[in-house]
Amino acid sequence: MAVKERGAGSSAPHATMAGSSQPYDVLILGAGLSGLATAYYLKKTQPEWSILVVERSGTAGGLTGNWIDHRFGPDKKLQMPMHMVFRQKYKNLLKLVDEEIGGSLSPLYKGYTIITGDGQRHRLAMEDWTARRLPPPFHALGMFAKLKMPLREKWDLFKLACVSTYCAKEILEGKQEPRRVPNTLSLESLELILNMGAKSRDFLEAVTPSIYNLHPWYTSAPRMAGVMAGTMTLSKDSLHYHVFAKNYNAAFIDRFVARLQEMGVEFRFWTEARRLEAAADGRRVERVWVRPYGPEHPQARRYVCENCGAENYLLDRAFCTRCGRDTTLDRVRSGEIAKPVARELWFDAEAGGCVPLECRRLVTAMYPHMIARLLPAGSPLRRHPYVRSFFSARGNQTQLSVGRVYYRKPVTRGDGEITGTHNPYLCFNGCQSVYNNFGGADLGYEGDVVDVLLDVGVIRDAHTQEEQIQRILFDLQRVYPDADPALAEHVSFADIYPDVLYLSEQPAIAGLHRFFDTHRTGAENWYVAGCHSGTIGIGMESAVQSGMATVNCLL
Numbered sequence: 001m002a003v004k005e006r007g008a009g010s011s012a013p014h015a016t017m018a019g020s021s022q023p024y025d026v027l028i029l030g031a032g033l034s035g036l037a038t039a040y041y042l043k044k045t046q047p048e049w050s051i052l053v054v055e056r057s058g059t060a061g062g063l064t065g066n067w068i069d070h071r072f073g074p075d076k077k078l079q080m081p082m083h084m085v086f087r088q089k090y091k092n093l094l095k096l097v098d099e100e101i102g103g104s105l106s107p108l109y110k111g112y113t114i115i116t117g118d119g120q121r122h123r124l125a126m127e128d129w130t131a132r133r134l135p136p137p138f139h140a141l142g143m144f145a146k147l148k149m150p151l152r153e154k155w156d157l158f159k160l161a162c163v164s165t166y167c168a169k170e171i172l173e174g175k176q177e178p179r180r181v182p183n184t185l186s187l188e189s190l191e192l193i194l195n196m197g198a199k200s201r202d203f204l205e206a207v208t209p210s211i212y213n214l215h216p217w218y219t220s221a222p223r224m225a226g227v228m229a230g231t232m233t234l235s236k237d238s239l240h241y242h243v244f245a246k247n248y249n250a251a252f253i254d255r256f257v258a259r260l261q262e263m264g265v266e267f268r269f270w271t272e273a274r275r276l277e278a279a280a281d282g283r284r285v286e287r288v289w290v291r292p293y294g295p296e297h298p299q300a301r302r303y304v305c306e307n308c309g310a311e312n313y314l315l316d317r318a319f320c321t322r323c324g325r326d327t328t329l330d331r332v333r334s335g336e337i338a339k340p341v342a343r344e345l346w347f348d349a350e351a352g353g354c355v356p357l358e359c360r361r362l363v364t365a366m367y368p369h370m371i372a373r374l375l376p377a378g379s380p381l382r383r384h385p386y387v388r389s390f391f392s393a394r395g396n397q398t399q400l401s402v403g404r405v406y407y408r409k410p411v412t413r414g415d416g417e418i419t420g421t422h423n424p425y426l427c428f429n430g431c432q433s434v435y436n437n438f439g440g441a442d443l444g445y446e447g448d449v450v451d452v453l454l455d456v457g458v459i460r461d462a463h464t465q466e467e468q469i470q471r472i473l474f475d476l477q478r479v480y481p482d483a484d485p486a487l488a489e490h491v492s493f494a495d496i497y498p499d500v501l502y503l504s505e506q507p508a509i510a511g512l513h514r515f516f517d518t519h520r521t522g523a524e525n526w527y528v529a530g531c532h533s534g535t536i537g538i539g540m541e542s543a544v545q546s547g548m549a550t551v552n553c554l555l
């Protein structure tokens, strides 16, 4: 994807910030990857425009960047390297990292182990002569041959891979949908349609969410299974995880922010947007009300979230900017907050200490449920179809949550290998040892820390925390057989955005706005960036791509 040449569209500075002499042309809400990408491509094409990025937490990067656990004291922070990059899918992100901002990406895992339902461990790595000598998709023959399943089932998988190669190629070339893989209800139906054996379906079920962050129950699972198989057979590289070297923030996000500042983009951290105000006819956003509340505010007080370890400040609200845990009421009871903000954040914004930012153009670079909170009941902005759908969404919530185990001693893993498991409780990347990735000196923790992503909120809710801990320890031992559960010091859960992250039923916010890719809201000066509006599914590439596309719409 490319961004329009400089000069397209109008460029006269127009917006002003109330109470300030400095005009801003574009206001961006959210300093996640999509907000940063929007600011970058906008400033590159329109260097004379003034841009302000408003961010409610203390750091940029959003879901990717702010993963430091402060619970072990100021000198002992754990940074969670949960993010992985797929080299041939993440073209725009990698261009940004490698060529524009300058970060350090290294392939961390050479192979991938999948544990299927029957307990078999399958090693996925293209290192044999077929991978070296044969063209795709045949270079994957050796890998398929090593799977521990009957020959006929391996052959079924290979056939699927051949069909999918074509589809995956189309996706990688920027065309959206794979056309030739059935998009039916479940992997079971794929099994019936393609007459696949149970073991090959089991394999797909295990490998698909592990690599693509989709639960197999999702309707798109068969399609993604096909894409997965196709991607593997297109490129050997698809099996390698690329992770930002060392501290992700320092390696990339901090550098990104510094670069934007050099270019003249301004940032306001610890500033929460609380209300979008429209012109009476609802055709434009007139101003945004924001509440500064960080360390520079004389009444604000620092606290560390008990749930996820993020650093926060409380003023009229105690809301964790990372996991969304709201402890305002507890703190009102304990006297830490004298006058809480109303539940509707927009309620009498001015009396609530908010300041208005007048804007000519607004880009919201955040998830729809975050935007929905900024729109007062009765706001004419709610009439636009895009916005209306935020409020009409119905669906069961699927929470995304991180389980973290602190070990007294390091646990081991295969050299250069990452492990995914079949268990839906751990259906993302299986288990990763933070310690092994980053080293003790970086972490200030002598033992080992293992993070586990729990994707299936519906199932999670059906069990007590004690049961979940037992399951995590059980699964850890399947992945790291020498991890003695008795050595676990502490297990914690961090619920990420409990409001909503992914919704499992349609129509639902996430479902409606995935792949939405127009970036227009209906209000003439309000544009939407954010990974949910990109074309390749929720993720970092989508966030960057959405920033580029938003700039194209805006110019």
Ligand SMILES: Cc1cc2nc3c(=O)[nH]c(=O)nc-3n(C[C@H](O)[C@H](O)[C@H](O)COP(=O)(O)OP(=O)(O)OC[C@H]3O[C@@H](n4cnc5c(N)ncnc54)[C@H](O)[C@@H]3O)c2cc1C
Pocket: 029, 030, 031, 032, 033, 034, 035, 054, 055, 056, 057, 060, 061, 062, 063, 064, 082, 083, 084, 085, 271, 272, 273, 274, 321, 365, 366, 367, 370, 400, 402, 453, 496, 529, 530, 531, 532, 538, 539, 540, 541, 543
């Ligand atoms: C645990 C986990 C693991 C993941 N692993 C991967 C992976 O391996 N690979 C991958 O590609 N993707 C992964 N993702 C997804 C990826 O992190 C996101 O898709 C991407 O970072 C989203 O970027 P964004 O800019 O759209 O949104 P966000 O990162 O959510 O940015 C939104 C920003 O807006 C700010 N904000 C919200 N409300 C307000 C307000 N009222 N006022 C001011 N600011 C506000 C937020 O603080 C945030 O900084 C993972 C996500 C999680 C949670």
